[in-house]
Amino acid sequence: MNRRSLLVRLGCAAALMILLALAAGGAGLTLIFDRQMERRAVAELSLYLKALAAQVRLDADGTMGLEATPSDPRFEQPYGGLYWQIDGPGRQQLRSRSLWDEALPTVDTPPGRPLRARWIDGPERSRLLSVERTIVLDDTATDTKVHLLVALDRADLQAERRSFLSLLVPSLVGLGLLLIIAMAGFIHLALRPFRDLQAHLQAVRSGHGRELPRGVPDEVQPVVDELNRLLAFHDASLERARTQAGDLAHGLKTPLAVMGAAARRARDGGQAALADEIDEQVGAMRRQVDRTLARARAGMAAALGYRSTPVGDAVNKTLRALQTLPGAQSLDWDAEVAPGLCFAGDEGDLMEILGNLLDNARKWAHGQIRLVAREAGARDWTLVIEDDGPGLPEDEALRIERGRRWDESRPGTGFGLAIARDLVEAYRGVIGFSRSPDLGGLRVSITLPGHQKKE
Structure with missing residues (x-):
């Protein structure tokens, strides 16, 4: 997971807020x-207490009793979870069968006060x-106070609470998943302009x-306006x-032409050694200028992606010229x-x-030159040029990078391969020299990135 991704950070923040909101909502x-x-x-x-109050009686001898007991079966089952207790005069006490031999603690309250609920x-x-x-x-005959108490076991309430939670938790989980999916869709749509900007x-x-x-x-x-200005x-x-x-x-061109003319006059005047030295320096200057200008031009074009060139057309033009x-x-x-490269x-x-590469192959080939250009991966393409000449020793490849000639038996400047290397590297490509199998x-072999299909 890329922590620098805006999509990841917004998604994680949205998911966290949704989870917190659901947790707070569930708790509430x-x-x-x-x-x-x-x-x-x-x-x-x-209701049970009012029913008990309506059934309490006091006999002539002062004995407390009930006309009828509540009908809920939990009152009859020992420790059934629902209990009643009546405390009368003379420490008389009536209890539900569910209390068995237990008695519940009571608090004496003045008559006439509202119902009091508490945990005991x-x-x-x-x-x-x-x-x-x-x-x-x-x-x-005399006003007799009677204390009534009805109680319910918390276990019954807990059972209802568990039943509620068994429905609430899956509902919140499902709601959370739907909200996260919806938020992911919203974030995806919100970031769509940036993806379009990347494509453009x-x-x-x-x-x-x-x-x-x-x-x-x-x-x-x-951002678009600033990029267009840039x-x-x-x-x-x-x-x-x-x-x-x-x-x-x-x-x-003019100074070099003047120096070339001076070399010719020196040769005509019998100064062949001086003329050869001038010609050699003029040639070196031309090569350095050509190489520097080619590399500078390629570097600027590669940095800006000036245009897209069909490889097949360029190969055909070059072959016709050579x-x-x-x-x-x-x-x-x-x-x-x-096709379409x-x-x-x-x-x-x-x-x-x-x-430069094909001309070098032409100078050294005995009878055959092969060129293959094809795709290599999702966004790269390769160019391979081979010949049946003597080949290039591996320890001489580094000399080409400096523009040196590795054999003086063929005409040429020796800068062609070096210029080709400079141009390839300016386009962030890779060039390699080896012997053809x-x-x-x-x-x-050359690998260049960012090939595009011709529409």
């Missing part, structure tokens, strides 16, 4: 149920909810657009850098490009990579 409902259940029990006990200790270490009242028997940024990155759409929620609109600034910076690079290249060079017609050119960058950069010559 349980408390309300307990209070209501206790009120109902007191009301039921009050009962038989078998039980807790009882009792209702008590003191009444005066008016049908006697990827389209800009791959070259399928240069501006983000403006039809977004008001909360996201400021993209416009980067595009302007890229064009300005391209113009400056072109001006630099043009500005260096096959016009001397000796190219005698070679067997085998090219295989996956695109390079997320400038067409000129891709053709320069292909041109099939053809026996040099095998150059």
Whole structure:
């Protein structure tokens, strides 16, 4: 789980708040149920107490008795959970059969006071909810006070409470799950503009657009506006850098041409050694300028995803150009490009990579050159170029990175492979050199990220 994810943090916070709200609601409902259940029990006990009060009699000899006992069977069952007790004059006491040989504690209260409910200790270490009242028997010669008590075992109330909780807990769990699912859906919809923004940024990155759409929620609109201004600034910076690079290249052509003319005059004047030295330095300057400009241009284009270039078209153009060079017609050119494969960058950069690698293969191949471009994973593509030439020793691969030639027996500057490496690395790709297992010559493999299908 990514703790930095906004979706995860909002989801966890929402789930926590839902759980807390359900817990508080469940506790509140349980408390309300307990209070209501206790009120109902007191009301039921009050009815029993009134029934007892109506049945109490006092005989002529002062003996206390009942005309009839309450009909609830729990009064007849020993320790049945429902009890009554009457305390009369002369310590006379009448009890329900359910009390057996136990007596309940009473508190003397003045006659006429409202019913009193309280918790008392009962038989078998039980807790009882009792209702008590003191009444005066008016049908006697003297006003005689009688104390009435009816009690209910808390176990009966607990049973009802457990029954209530057995329904409440699953209901709250189900409600919680529904609320969490609903909240997840709401959060998913709330974050949808950010996913759309990511998709539009990827389209800009791959070259399928240069501006983000403006039809977004008001909360996201400021971000979109700032990103559009940033993209416009980067595009302007890229064009300005391209113009400056072109001006630099043009500005260096004249001094280099003058130095080349000076070398020719020196050679005509019999100073061949001086002319060769000047030509060598002019060539080195041109190579360094070409390499630096190519890397700078590729770095800017790769950073902004300037456009998406079909690989097949670039390969065909490069092959047509190379096959016009001397000796190219005698070679067997085998090219295989996956349909719809695109390079997320400038067409000129891709053709320069292909041109340098294929031209190097042309110089060294005996009779066959093979090119394969295909997808590699979800967002990468690979380019493999092989030839049947002498191949490249592994310990010489690092020299190419510095722009050195690893063999002086073929014409060329030796900077082609180094420039290709610079361009690949500018697009965050990987290039490798090895010996071809099939053809026996040099095998150059390139992996470039972020390929896009051509629509």
